[in-house]
Amino acid sequence: MNHISLFSRYEERVKKVAKTLGLSDEQTKVLLTPDTIAEPILEIKRDDGSMVMIPAYRIQFSNARGPYKGGIRFHPAADRDEVMLLAALMALKTAVVNIPMGGSKGGAQFDPKTYSSSEIERVARAWARAMKDIIGVDKDIPAPDVYTNPEIMGYMLDEYEHVMGHSEPGMITGKPIVLGGSLGRTPATGQGGVFVLEELLDILKMPHKGLRVVVQGFGNVGYAAASILHGLGYIIVGISDSTSAIYSDAGLDPEYVMKIKNEQGSVAKVPNVIVMTNEELLVAMCDILIPAALDNQIHKDNAGTIQASIILELANGPTTSEADEILNKRNIHVVPDILANAGGVTVSYFEWVQNRMQYAWTEEEVHARLKTIMVNAFHGVWEQAFRDHISLRDAAYQLSIKRIVDALHYRGKI
Numbered sequence: 001m002n003h004i005s006l007f008s009r010y011e012e013r014v015k016k017v018a019k020t021l022g023l024s025d026e027q028t029k030v031l032l033t034p035d036t037i038a039e040p041i042l043e044i045k046r047d048d049g050s051m052v053m054i055p056a057y058r059i060q061f062s063n064a065r066g067p068y069k070g071g072i073r074f075h076p077a078a079d080r081d082e083v084m085l086l087a088a089l090m091a092l093k094t095a096v097v098n099i100p101m102g103g104s105k106g107g108a109q110f111d112p113k114t115y116s117s118s119e120i121e122r123v124a125r126a127w128a129r130a131m132k133d134i135i136g137v138d139k140d141i142p143a144p145d146v147y148t149n150p151e152i153m154g155y156m157l158d159e160y161e162h163v164m165g166h167s168e169p170g171m172i173t174g175k176p177i178v179l180g181g182s183l184g185r186t187p188a189t190g191q192g193g194v195f196v197l198e199e200l201l202d203i204l205k206m207p208h209k210g211l212r213v214v215v216q217g218f219g220n221v222g223y224a225a226a227s228i229l230h231g232l233g234y235i236i237v238g239i240s241d242s243t244s245a246i247y248s249d250a251g252l253d254p255e256y257v258m259k260i261k262n263e264q265g266s267v268a269k270v271p272n273v274i275v276m277t278n279e280e281l282l283v284a285m286c287d288i289l290i291p292a293a294l295d296n297q298i299h300k301d302n303a304g305t306i307q308a309s310i311i312l313e314l315a316n317g318p319t320t321s322e323a324d325e326i327l328n329k330r331n332i333h334v335v336p337d338i339l340a341n342a343g344g345v346t347v348s349y350f351e352w353v354q355n356r357m358q359y360a361w362t363e364e365e366v367h368a369r370l371k372t373i374m375v376n377a378f379h380g381v382w383e384q385a386f387r388d389h390i391s392l393r394d395a396a397y398q399l400s401i402k403r404i405v406d407a408l409h410y411r412g413k414i
Contacts, residue, residue, distance in 0.1 A: 007085045009321050017397045021405065027414050031401065034087065035068075036060040039080060040130040042108065044122050046115075054123060055079070058106040058131050059087040060140055064407035066100035067138055069345060069352075071145025071174075072156075074123065078107030078146075089316060089338060090345065095400035097342045097377040099349045104140050106131070112147045124152045128159040135160070137170040137356070143348045144174040154179050170355030173348040182351035184366035185344075190224025190292075191367070192343015193314050194232075195374040196335055197288070200310065203382065204333070206287075209233030214247075214286040214308070216240045216278060217293025218258070218267060221314050221341070225290055226254035238281050240293070244268040245281035283307060291318035298323045306332065313337040328391050336393040338400065339381055346373050 011032055018028040042054040057080055060068045070090040083105045091103025108127055112120050134140055144153055153175045160171055169180035177183065184191075201208055213234050215226045218241045226236050235251040243266045246252070252273070260270045268275045282289065282302055289308035291297050295317035298306065303323035311327070311334045313319065319327070319334060327334055347370055354360050361369075385395035408414035 007081060007088070009317075010085055010088055012321065013393075013397055014401065017394070017401050020398060021402060023405065023414075027405070030408065030414055031062070031404065032088075034059050034061050034084065035063065036134060037080070037084075038131060038134055042123060042126040042130060044119065044126060046119055052110075054126075055109040056107065056127055056130055057083040057109075058134060058140070058142075059083050059104060060134070061087045061091040061103040062404055062408070063102040063140075064404060064411055064413065065095060065102055067102065068104035068140035069094055069101040069143070069348065070104035070106065070140075071143045072106035072108070072127065072148050072152075073146035074108050074110065074112045074120070074148050074152075075146050076109060076111045078109045083107045086316060091404065092397065092400040093338045093342045093345055094349075095403040096338050096381065096396050097346055097373050098380075098403065099346060099373070101141075101345075101349060104142075105145075106142055107145075120152065121155050124148075124155040125159040128156040129163055132160060132163050135171060136164075137168050137352070141170065141348070141352055142172050143345075148174075150174055150176045150181060153181075170352050173351040173355075175351070180351070180355050182347055182354055182366060183361070183363040184370070185347050185351060186220065187224035187228065188347035188366075188370060189221045189314060189341050189344035190226075190228055192346060192370055192374045193221075193225055193290070193312055193335075193340045194228045195343070195371050196340055196378045197310070197312050199375055199378045200333060200335060200382075210235060211287040212237045212285070213288045213290060214238035214281055214284055215254075215290045215292055216245070216281055216297065217291065217315060218261065219292070221344075222290065222292035223254060223258055225292060225312075225314060230254050234288075237286055238284050239267055240278045240281050241267045242293075245276045245278050246270055246273040247276060247281065247284050248273045288312060291315045294318070296320055298327075300326060303327050304330070309333065311335065313340045316341070324391065324393060334392060335378075336396045339377060339392070339396045342377065343370055343374060346370055 038058040042056050044052050087105035094101040157172050175181040215222045238247045246267050261267050283305045286308050288310045290312045292314040298319040300322035303326035381395045385392050
């Protein structure tokens with residue numbers, strides 16, 4: 001399934017919620033139409049002196065609740081359709097956790113693995129120059145995403161401030177700490193998901209310690225979630241990376257698995273485990289399944305055989321609409337991506353607030369504030385789902401869209 005059909009799936013869900021909320025077709029169209037689509041071409045000089053042209057994107061959805069917020073990815077698949085979908089989801093994500101921001105996403109469509117560090121710096125600076133008029137502390141605040149990091153955010157901050165002629169650290173988040181980054185940002189997405197999961201388990205009266213967890217995807221988010229849960233007494237029975245998956249009834253130590261992966265290039269090199277495919281891992285025996293990799297991993301062909309009773313979506317869009325219907329009928333609790341993985345944007349928001357205050361919080365303060373926001377967001381979604389007898393995903397969409405619609409209404413836009 002490509003990203004055009006992914007956006008169609010998003011449109012389908014929004015239209016369903018809009019109908020429930022009694023919105024007209026014209027009002028629904030406002031929700032589905034981006035405010036801005038910027039797609040400049042970046043002209044980059046390679047180390048060998050040759051020039052390449054790289055498509056770049058920034059798409060903005062609904063600043064009715066506050067300035068736009070969203071990451072920048074450097075990836076060959078970062079095309080207009082992918083960026084459009086992710087920008088739209090960001091608007092819902094900030095609304096569902098009730099932070100005063102809209103949604104955006106950016107990208108540069110190239111493979112950074114084939115570029116030197118100096119070439120990547122040139123791309124970063126070119127992106128910041130190209131987008132200077134539509135980003136800024138009160139307009140749109142970028143952040144790291146796939147194959148971007150604090151170092152790249154630092155280059156973008158420096159270039160933006162150079163071009164604009166003044167200091168503005170709050171124009172971008174995910175920066176190095178020394179440039180105004182926030183403590184607690186790296187594990188924030190995984191940590192936010194764990195806060196939500198533990199609230200759900202309390203409501204379901206399920207024990208925390210001893211539950212078996214499968215984590216599909218072992219990047220920053222999957223690793224953080226696995227490490228936190230392991231420390232809390234959960235048993236991590238399955239882990240996968242982009243090449244393979246491993247499973248062990250006895251449990252896995254995420255730190256040890258990451259050490260082997262870094263040293264030998266694959267989780268499959270871990271001794272005394274069952275090696276399997278990513279597809280096999282998704283349907284392996286566990287209590288909690290955490291998709292933390294790519295979209296469309298749970299679909300109509302495997303949803304009927306998933307053994308987990310809870311799915312915590314730390315990836316964006318890991319479950320298709322057809323799979324959702326199957327999982328709902330099987331009474332499997334799916335914590336949707338726009339709630340489960342919103343910890344990252346929440347701590348990015350904290351960084352923006354600290355930059356505006358010119359005052360840094362301790363890691364303990366960041367952690368406590370994140371927990372408050374994620375717990376409140378979860379209970380808002382759960383209560384809506386319980387009251388209306390709907391899925392957590394439908395409840396999250398209803399809650400977030402209603403907040404956006406209310407803001408648009410009070411601005412006279414809808």
